[in-house]
Amino acid sequence: MKFKTNSVNRKIPTEIFAKELIPFSGKGKGPYKSRKYAPKIRKLSPGGTKIVKTLQEAIKKGELTDGGTISFHHHFRNGDYLLNMVCHEIANMGLKDIRLVPSSIQGIHKEILPYLEKGIITHIHCGTSGTIADAISRGKMEGLLTIRSHGGRARSIENGDVEIDIAFIAAPTSDGYGNINGVHGPYACGSLGYAFPDAQFANHVVAVTNVLVPYPNNPISISQEYVDTVVDLKKPIGDPKGIVSTTLRVTRDPKGLKIAKDCIEIIKASGLLKDGFSYQSGAGGTTLAATNYLRDYMNAKGIKGSFGMGGATEALVKMLEEGLFKTILDVQSFDTYAVNSLLNNPKHIEIGASQYANPFTSGCAVNLLDTIILGGTEVDVNFNVNTSTESDGRIAWGMGGHQDTAEGAKLAIIAVPLLRGRIPIVVDDVISINTPGENIDVVVTERGIALNPESQFYDDLKRNKYLDIKDIEELKKISEKLIGGKPKKPEITDRIVAMIEYRDGSALDVIYQVKD
Amino acid sequence: MSKQKNDITKKKDERLRRTRLYIPGNNPAMMQNAMIYGADSLIFDLEDSIAINEKDAARFLVRNALQTLDFGEVEVTVRINPIETKYFSKDIAEIIPAKPDGILLPKTESLDDILLVDKEITRIEKEHKLKVGKIRIMPIIESAIGVLNVEEIATGPRVAAIGLGGEDLTADIGAVRTRNGKELEYISSRIILACAANKIQAIDTVFADINDLEGLYNVTVEAIEMGFQGKSIIHPSQIETVHKAFMPSKEEITKAEKIVKAYKESIKKGRGAITVDGKMIDVPVVIRAEQILKRAKAE
Numbered sequence: 001m002k003f004k005t006n007s008v009n010r011k012i013p014t015e016i017f018a019k020e021l022i023p024f025s026g027k028g029k030g031p032y033k034s035r036k037y038a039p040k041i042r043k044l045s046p047g048g049t050k051i052v053k054t055l056q057e058a059i060k061k062g063e064l065t066d067g068g069t070i071s072f073h074h075h076f077r078n079g080d081y082l083l084n085m086v087c088h089e090i091a092n093m094g095l096k097d098i099r100l101v102p103s104s105i106q107g108i109h110k111e112i113l114p115y116l117e118k119g120i121i122t123h124i125h126c127g128t129s130g131t132i133a134d135a136i137s138r139g140k141m142e143g144l145l146t147i148r149s150h151g152g153r154a155r156s157i158e159n160g161d162v163e164i165d166i167a168f169i170a171a172p173t174s175d176g177y178g179n180i181n182g183v184h185g186p187y188a189c190g191s192l193g194y195a196f197p198d199a200q201f202a203n204h205v206v207a208v209t210n211v212l213v214p215y216p217n218n219p220i221s222i223s224q225e226y227v228d229t230v231v232d233l234k235k236p237i238g239d240p241k242g243i244v245s246t247t248l249r250v251t252r253d254p255k256g257l258k259i260a261k262d263c264i265e266i267i268k269a270s271g272l273l274k275d276g277f278s279y280q281s282g283a284g285g286t287t288l289a290a291t292n293y294l295r296d297y298m299n300a301k302g303i304k305g306s307f308g309m310g311g312a313t314e315a316l317v318k319m320l321e322e323g324l325f326k327t328i329l330d331v332q333s334f335d336t337y338a339v340n341s342l343l344n345n346p347k348h349i350e351i352g353a354s355q356y357a358n359p360f361t362s363g364c365a366v367n368l369l370d371t372i373i374l375g376g377t378e379v380d381v382n383f384n385v386n387t388s389t390e391s392d393g394r395i396a397w398g399m400g401g402h403q404d405t406a407e408g409a410k411l412a413i414i415a416v417p418l419l420r421g422r423i424p425i426v427v428d429d430v431i432s433i434n435t436p437g438e439n440i441d442v443v444v445t446e447r448g449i450a451l452n453p454e455s456q457f458y459d460d461l462k463r464n465k466y467l468d469i470k471d472i473e474e475l476k477k478i479s480e481k482l483i484g485g486k487p488k489k490p491e492i493t494d495r496i497v498a499m500i501e502y503r504d505g506s507a508l509d510v511i512y513q514v515k516d
Numbered sequence: 517m518s519k520q521k522n523d524i525t526k527k528k529d530e531r532l533r534r535t536r537l538y539i540p541g542n543n544p545a546m547m548q549n550a551m552i553y554g555a556d557s558l559i560f561d562l563e564d565s566i567a568i569n570e571k572d573a574a575r576f577l578v579r580n581a582l583q584t585l586d587f588g589e590v591e592v593t594v595r596i597n598p599i600e601t602k603y604f605s606k607d608i609a610e611i612i613p614a615k616p617d618g619i620l621l622p623k624t625e626s627l628d629d630i631l632l633v634d635k636e637i638t639r640i641e642k643e644h645k646l647k648v649g650k651i652r653i654m655p656i657i658e659s660a661i662g663v664l665n666v667e668e669i670a671t672g673p674r675v676a677a678i679g680l681g682g683e684d685l686t687a688d689i690g691a692v693r694t695r696n697g698k699e700l701e702y703i704s705s706r707i708i709l710a711c712a713a714n715k716i717q718a719i720d721t722v723f724a725d726i727n728d729l730e731g732l733y734n735v736t737v738e739a740i741e742m743g744f745q746g747k748s749i750i751h752p753s754q755i756e757t758v759h760k761a762f763m764p765s766k767e768e769i770t771k772a773e774k775i776v777k778a779y780k781e782s783i784k785k786g787r788g789a790i791t792v793d794g795k796m797i798d799v800p801v802v803i804r805a806e807q808i809l810k811r812a813k814a815e
Contacts, residue, residue: 254751254753255549481586
């Protein structure tokens with residue numbers, strides 16, 4: 001295998017599974033393709049019907065063959081039954097060498113593990129967590145896991161890096177002609193944003209629903225002209241308890257609260273927090289706390305922001321309701337409060353993954369973000385962030401919109417504890433890179449704040465006497481002192497099991513099989 | 517004004533102790549991060565928060581934490597077990613060589629208690645070739661007899677601050693613990709007086725409801741108004757609220773700056789009487805102005 005070194009000093013094979021790789025050479029490069037991919041033209045004549053009763057009929061209608069590619073959205077999160085059901089059906093039909101392109105694989109999808117081991121599923125394109133991620137790390141899948149950001153996934157579908165044969169869309173409600181929304185019924189998940197590119201660019205689109213409503217469904221998130229087949233399924237497509245949380249938990253850990261507070265101090269000190277401010281944060285305990293602190297501050301100072309983007313949560317929606325943001329742009333809704341807001345509040349707008357974060361469009365929303373607060377499993381002294389691998393080298397997570405928002409936002413903040421248990425988080429060199437350091441402005445830990453010297457905010461933040469600014473090397477040394485030295489590197493084999501793509505399609509890093 | 521009189525603002529111990537954060541001495545994760553939250557002072561506890569079967573483990577853990585962790589500017593103290601317990605000697609023997617800034621002595625009842633602890637600490641300091649007298653004693657008054665003897669206790673060697681153990685005290689005097697703490701008003705005043713007379717600090721008791729920050733703010737403001745110079749706290753989330761209560765207003769800061777400036781000039785020029793905005797300023801006012809500026813600077 002021949003290798004090239006990319007701009008973040010990672011050795012990238014020139015080719016893998018017969019695909020030529022373009023080494024990452026810095027943000028803002030590309031595009032590498034000049035035309036969008038065009039799916040098959042389909043036709044349904046007057047009098048035709050789309051409704052079938054079984055997944056097998058839908059798979060047959062979509063003409064899936066060995067080596068075919070199927071996609072799913074993950075808006076049902078850990079309450080999703082559909083991906084498992086479709087994979088069981090494919091295995092029953094004797095198909096093999098299938099490429100799986102969900103927008104995320106969660107713990108609930110562990111049922112498909114035997115299909116990885118038997119060669120029924122050979123490649124996966126998405127962020128992966130849980131049992132499946134672990135199995136891939138241990139070499140249980142024949143092919144490659146390609147880890148993409150949400151924007152990168154949308155880009156790969158639109159430019160044809162990934163050609164989807166059948167997109168299966170778990171539909172909380174659908175009419176018989178395939179008009180889908182995510183805001184009604186017992187399986188309501190809110191936004192269906194991640195499924196938008198799949199619907200538009202797959203060669204066959206299947207809506208799978210337990211709630212078939214009279215035509216026309218209203219509102220319409222994904223519309224009929226994209227949808228070829230509607231499966232009116234009797235078996236439940238999800239578990240409502242796993243689809244959305246009733247309430248997400250704000251951290252009570254004083255360490256997390258300190259980090260959250262300091263994130264808001266950074267935003268204040270950057271000068272960005274004024275009328276027209278735009279903001280995104282995730283649904284983790286620390287970032288939720290940061291959002292609540294931000295809300296208190298904006299209320300106290302009478303600051304009116306422009307838009308909040310999510311991962312919509314109750315915390316963000318309350319800011320909308322209090323007039324602190326004019327709108328919420330919602331690519332996924334995390335809790336029931338956010339789902340109800342999307343249903344009832346016209347200022348709460350559903351957006352698709354391309355509009356959210358696809359770098360190769362005529363402009364995506366992350367470009368307009370002032371600030372993003374993100375996490376990570378590790379950060380290194382070059383500000384590179386790892387979100388996918390744990391300290392033992394195993395793949396444990398995807399990356400969500402990490403790269404996209406970090407590149408797009410003016411101010412990208414990484415909020416991480418310096419230690420998790422006895423694991424240091426600020427290290428010499430991350431095990432794998434999901435977001436290159438050139439996108440990161442600030443790393444906030446409970447024992448100090450590190451500024452990237454390349455950040456446009458460096459001078460302003462460095463001058464601020466209320467911030468506990470430390471060199472990132474110093475933070476790393478503190479963590480090493482606390483645990484009594486440098487941690488050992490994980491033991492790995494020479495087999496590549498995963499590739500991390502940058503959002504532009506270039507190769508950012510590869511992940512090797514761990515030694516058992 | 518004589519030179520000696522010019523030195524009047526010098527107290528036995530000028531360290532700021534707005535917040536003294538209790539950390540159970542058997543929780544390494546909490547101990548490791550205790551210094552990052554901004555408390556002025558930390559108390560690693562070997563007494564009430566430690567079960568009997570964990571006393572030894574906690575003692576060694578606290579000793580090791582003192583020896584290995586970097587606490588920066590934060591004051592680090594240890595609440596040892598009371599004199600009458602079998603753990604007292606072991607606590608002192610292990611903790612003193614690890615050089616804490618101070619020892620909290622629970623259930624202090626007399627000056628003799630202080631003299632005994634001072635003697636023990638001095639012996640161990642000498643044995644380990646440490647500078648004698650550096651480690652402070654911080655008694656906690658938790659009984660009626662302790663209150664009655666507090667004037668003497670406050671004169672004891674090494675004593676830098678006296679704390680008030682609200683729960684034990686109310687139980688001992690047969691009072692009911694109320695949210696506004698009226699049952700402790702007289703006791704608090706007596707402790708504050710004893711401390712003020714000896715230029716040491718009086719530290720208020722804990723506020724147990726960690727979710728009621730508004731209540732904490734209100735009782736802290738009342739405590740400050742009475743003369744307490746610090747508050748014991750049980751959770752890092754209480755730090756900001758207590759510090760906010762201690763934060764002087766802009767007007768207070770401006771006035772204090774004028775007073776201190778005028779005072780310094782008067783020393784420089786050898787003048788006796790000082791006036792600020794047409795008002796005579798005497799020594800206690802200068803001391804108070806300095807305290808205000810110190811609190812403002814700490815924020």
